[in-house]
Amino acid sequence: MILDAKYNYRLIQLSAIVKITNILQPIINQNIDEYVTLCRRFGNKEEHPKIDYLLGEERNLRLHAENVYWKINERTLEVRIPLDAFTNIRSHYSRIRAAISDLIRIPVKFPTWSELAKETLTDGCRPLCQGVFYNNDKSQKNRSYIxxxxxxxxxxxxxxxxYGYSRLLQATVDNCRSIYTARIYMQICRHADGKK
Incomplete structure (x- = not known):
């Protein structure tokens, strides 16, 4: 979904999305294992049982991951990234904050059920994320989080x-100096995985 996105990402935004994927990696790994088990048990032709890959039977996050919190009442997932994961140069923090704040402007085509039309509407867009906020660590004064x-x-x-997933090397994306280099690398990973 992210690899084939037509949105013109900035390099910092692309790096943030890869970091988010890496933070969610324990949950993704468990879900891939469960998905493979279901494919072996039911085969490719039969209908698999519906699984919520985000929440378990008790309606909480399937796997506890550091820097990830499931807000049950608000139906949101919160992901925390340290600002120094992007750069060690504090004078660049304001530029990084501005780029990450623009994540809420990235449109995602997502089908949504309409009670008024009594059908699923598919031709609209929603923002990739609901909000981006910042705070300073109280125990380490020089550390900030997104x-x-x-x-x-x-x-x-x-x-x-x-929906398809390609494992990307965070260091490779972070060391790209151009968004086009990063996009080419992502497409190479996509084709190396056989588009799966």
Whole structure:
């Protein structure tokens, strides 16, 4: 979903999305294992049982991951990224904050049920994330964090193995000096995985 996005990402935004995917990696790994088990048990032709890859039977996050929190009442997923994961140069923090704040402007085509039309509407867009916030660590004064909030249904797509996923090397994306280099690298990874 992210690899094939037509949105013109900035390099910092692309790096943030890869970091978010890496933070969610324990949940994704568990879901891939469960998905493979279901494929072996039911085969490719039979209908698999419906699984919520984000929430378990008790309606909480399937797997506890550091820097990830499920807000049950607000139906949002909160992901925390330290600002120094992007750069060690403090004078660049304001530029990084501005780029990450623009994540809420990235449009995602997502089908939504309409009670008024009594059908699923598919031709509209929603923002990738609900909000981006910042705070300073109280125990370490020089450390700041970015908190990104995702709607429940979009968060499900980020951890769902059925929609295709390519493992990307964070260091490779971070060392790219051009967005085009990063996009070419991502497409190479996509084709190396056989588009799966």
């Amino acid at each position: 908190h990104i909030f995702f709607d429940e249904d979009i968060a499900r797509l980020l951890v769902n193995p059925c």
